Amino acid sequence: ANIVTLPGDGVGPEVTAAAVAVLEAVAAHYEHEFAFDEQLIGGAAIDATGEPLPADALDACKAADAVLLGAVGGPKWSDPNAPVRPEQGLLALRAALGVYANLRPLTVHPALADLSPLKNEKLKDVDVLFVRELTGGAYFGAKTKTADAATDECKYTVAEVERVTRRAFELARARRRHVTSVDKANVLETSRLWRRTVTRVAADYPDVTLEHQLVDSMAMLLLTRPGSYDVVVTENLFGDILTDEAAALAGSLGLLPSASLGEGSNGLYEPIHGSAPDIAGKGVANPVGTILSVALLLRHSLRLEAEAQAVEAAIDHVLQHGPRTRDVGGDAGTVEVRDAVLKALA
Amino acid sequence: ANIVTLPGDGVGPEVTAAAVAVLEAVAAHYEHEFAFDEQLIGGAAIDATGEPLPADALDACKAADAVLLGAVGGPKWSDPNAPVRPEQGLLALRAALGVYANLRPLTVHPALADLSPLKNEKLKDVDVLFVRELTGGAYFGAKTKTADAATDECKYTVAEVERVTRRAFELARARRRHVTSVDKANVLETSRLWRRTVTRVAADYPDVTLEHQLVDSMAMLLLTRPGSYDVVVTENLFGDILTDEAAALAGSLGLLPSASLGEGSNGLYEPIHGSAPDIAGKGVANPVGTILSVALLLRHSLRLEAEAQAVEAAIDHVLQHGPRTRDVGGDAGTVEVRDAVLKALA
Numbered sequence: 163a164n165i166v167t168l169p170g171d172g173v174g175p176e177v178t179a180a181a182v183a184v185l186e187a188v189a190a191h192y193e194h195e196f197a198f199d200e201q202l203i204g205g206a207a208i209d210a211t212g213e214p215l216p217a218d219a220l221d222a223c224k225a226a227d228a229v230l231l232g233a234v235g236g237p238k239w240s241d242p243n244a245p246v247r248p249e250q251g252l253l254a255l256r257a258a259l260g261v262y263a264n265l266r267p268l269t270v271h272p273a274l275a276d277l278s279p280l281k282n283e284k285l286k287d288v289d290v291l292f293v294r295e296l297t298g299g300a301y302f303g304a305k306t307k308t309a310d311a312a313t314d315e316c317k318y319t320v321a322e323v324e325r326v327t328r329r330a331f332e333l334a335r336a337r338r339r340h341v342t343s344v345d346k347a348n349v350l351e352t353s354r355l356w357r358r359t360v361t362r363v364a365a366d367y368p369d370v371t372l373e374h375q376l377v378d379s380m381a382m383l384l385l386t387r388p389g390s391y392d393v394v395v396t397e398n399l400f401g402d403i404l405t406d407e408a409a410a411l412a413g414s415l416g417l418l419p420s421a422s423l424g425e426g427s428n429g430l431y432e433p434i435h436g437s438a439p440d441i442a443g444k445g446v447a448n449p450v451g452t453i454l455s456v457a458l459l460l461r462h463s464l465r466l467e468a469e470a471q472a473v474e475a476a477i478d479h480v481l482q483h484g485p486r487t488r489d490v491g492g493d494a495g496t497v498e499v500r501d502a503v504l505k506a507l508a
Numbered sequence: 509a510n511i512v513t514l515p516g517d518g519v520g521p522e523v524t525a526a527a528v529a530v531l532e533a534v535a536a537h538y539e540h541e542f543a544f545d546e547q548l549i550g551g552a553a554i555d556a557t558g559e560p561l562p563a564d565a566l567d568a569c570k571a572a573d574a575v576l577l578g579a580v581g582g583p584k585w586s587d588p589n590a591p592v593r594p595e596q597g598l599l600a601l602r603a604a605l606g607v608y609a610n611l612r613p614l615t616v617h618p619a620l621a622d623l624s625p626l627k628n629e630k631l632k633d634v635d636v637l638f639v640r641e642l643t644g645g646a647y648f649g650a651k652t653k654t655a656d657a658a659t660d661e662c663k664y665t666v667a668e669v670e671r672v673t674r675r676a677f678e679l680a681r682a683r684r685r686h687v688t689s690v691d692k693a694n695v696l697e698t699s700r701l702w703r704r705t706v707t708r709v710a711a712d713y714p715d716v717t718l719e720h721q722l723v724d725s726m727a728m729l730l731l732t733r734p735g736s737y738d739v740v741v742t743e744n745l746f747g748d749i750l751t752d753e754a755a756a757l758a759g760s761l762g763l764l765p766s767a768s769l770g771e772g773s774n775g776l777y778e779p780i781h782g783s784a785p786d787i788a789g790k791g792v793a794n795p796v797g798t799i800l801s802v803a804l805l806l807r808h809s810l811r812l813e814a815e816a817q818a819v820e821a822a823i824d825h826v827l828q829h830g831p832r833t834r835d836v837g838g839d840a841g842t843v844e845v846r847d848a849v850l851k852a853l854a
């Protein structure tokens with residue numbers, strides 16, 4: 163399998179390196195051949211080439227079996243009015259790969275419940291799979307800008323809503339058969355189209371229960387009864403906000419993985435944390451979110467379920483017994499955690 | 509003073525009646541004359557007139573010194589594809605009154621900290637004033653709809669951002685002199701305009717500290733360090749989501765008030781909860797959010813600060829000693845809580 167790595171900015175290179183080491187160990191142990199091709203994205207790419215996603219990098223990603231990304235952005239490129247910004251590389255990549263379904267699983271490891279801002283009793287049974295639409299909405303709509311005003315258009319087609327909804331329902335079938343669709347149908351036209359389409363598609367999945375929630379209510383319900391959700395499907399911007407909110411429940415952003423999938427088997431895998439410039443280069447970043455992203459890569463792009471589960475079991479072991487990085491109450495570095503995962507895998 | 513009441517739907521009439529009783533007690537005790545004029549809005553207005561905000565109601569609101577609203581909406585009118593919907597009345601009212609600054613204070617009463625999903629130690633020092641832009645953004649932008657697609661335009665002008673920002677900074681001066689502006693400047697053009705404008709306006713308030721946060725990060729930070737925010741200013745839709753999330757921290761939506769202000773002294777006051785159809789008509793709705801909205805009405809529209817503080821002290825007393833409604837762990841009804849507030853006021 164050909165895997166493109168995009169270390170990107172900040173802690174991106176550190177966590178990507180740890181995750182690649184895990185993939186190499188999996189390859190050795192299970193006798194697979196993984197070829198790695200490192201490419202530029204984000205601020206690092208802007209510095210080297212002037213562009214946030216050089217054509218070479220994009221071509222390599224398109225041809226790959228899977229893409230593993232670290233993080234993009236940082237204070238050096240943070241002027242939101244700059245003509246070229248690191249985030250543009252990530253958005254262009256998502257669009258070019260057509261990865262419209264962003265899967266963000268949330269579970270709270272029992273050994274880390276004390277780190278969560280939520281009361282422990284609220285965390286019982288929390289096991290949510292967010293399916294965030296990733297290539298539509300206000301992220302990709304027409305924009306205008308004058309000295310006096312600016313606009314962003316949020317646009318959705320029925321086809322865009324339908325494909326991500328089907329993905330959510332398929333995933334729910336392998337879980338607890340419950341889908342919560344989140345919109346703002348009392349205000350937005352795109353949300354009314356969203357709700358209408360989700361409701362129609364749901365009829366094809368009579369074995370799955372569908373519930374609609376407004377995004378403002380959902381922001382509250384994720385705190386008051388997080389244990390009652392299974393699959394949550396929503397549009398791009400609402401998904402961005404709700405998944406970060408939900409991530410806080412896990413105790414650290416550094417723990418959580420994501421997979422972005424399209425129609426083919428190629429996918430984009432990244433931890434949900436950002437480039438964390440405050441700790442970049444110090445060797446203390448938590449590699450768990452990226453290593454769990456590698457488990458998703460093994461599962462969804464390479465169809466290596468046993469290998470995916472082995473990685474997840476190794477992470478589970480390390481979260482239980484340590485070592486842990488600072489963000490989860492320990493004092494270990496990235497490399498120590500990586501080595502503990504490699505040992506647990508062996 | 510002339511006060512228009514808009515009881516609306518669901519529990520709206522029950523909580524509005526309790527709050528009017530408090531205003532009447534304040535009038536009697538402090539020798540003011542308050543004239544009340546009840547008007548239709550929302551589903552109740554649709555049923556009676558076919559329109560969610562009849563012209564008579566709107567005219568009365570425009571001529572009033574202040575407007576007190578209960579809630580709008582409910583299952584009877586919940587088809588998001590219906591041509592006329594209760595929420596349209598509320599949005600039209602906000603626009604017609606020009607109440608662009610929606611103030612949503614959040615504090616957590618120590619006696620109710622156990623009801624919060626957040627760990628008690630996180631709730632120490634939580635005292636946030638959200639200032640949500642209320643008459644712009646995707647709520648009021650152009651919308652299109654075809655069989656295959658829909659769009660919502662989010663639009664902001666510099667003037668719209670500037671006036672709500674100035675309001676936020678003025679309010680911060682009477683508090684802890686810290687403003688957090690929330691946007692999604694790494695993706696949205698309107699957010700870049702927002703950030704640029706807020707940054708420029710902040711230069712006129714050198715005594716106030718300004719911080720920018722991205723909306724996704726903020727959704728997390730409200731859980732991990734809620735005690736570190738003072739005034740939070742943001743656009744309409746982000747404010748809708750973040751204030752509901754934050755409201756969960758207080759233990760019950762039923763506790764929280766809001767004030768929507770424009771350039772004049774007229775204002776729109778409403779609890780942040782909705783019509784709560786599941787408990788409507790049962791006499792068990794929590795009137796605290798609406799009564800605290802009345803305190804804001806006394807403060808901001810009638811400039812009766814002592815009276816506002818007296819109402820707040822009475823609520824504080826009742827939250828401490830009971831009675832309490834079900835949503836906050838008691839078994840009292842709306843009327844019992846109202847009577848306890850009246851007694852504490854006397």
Ligand SMILES: CC(C)[C@H](C(=O)O)[C@@H](O)C(=O)O
Nearest residue numbers: 235249252253402694695724
């Ligand atoms: C970096 C940014 C553009 C991105 C997004 O908003 O999608 C990030 O927040 C994410 O959630 O992956």
Ligand SMILES: CC(C)[C@H](C(=O)O)[C@@H](O)C(=O)O
Nearest residue numbers: 348349378581595598748780
């Ligand atoms: C009822 C609805 C239109 C409204 C809004 O979204 O503004 C409500 O959620 C609120 O926050 O006041």
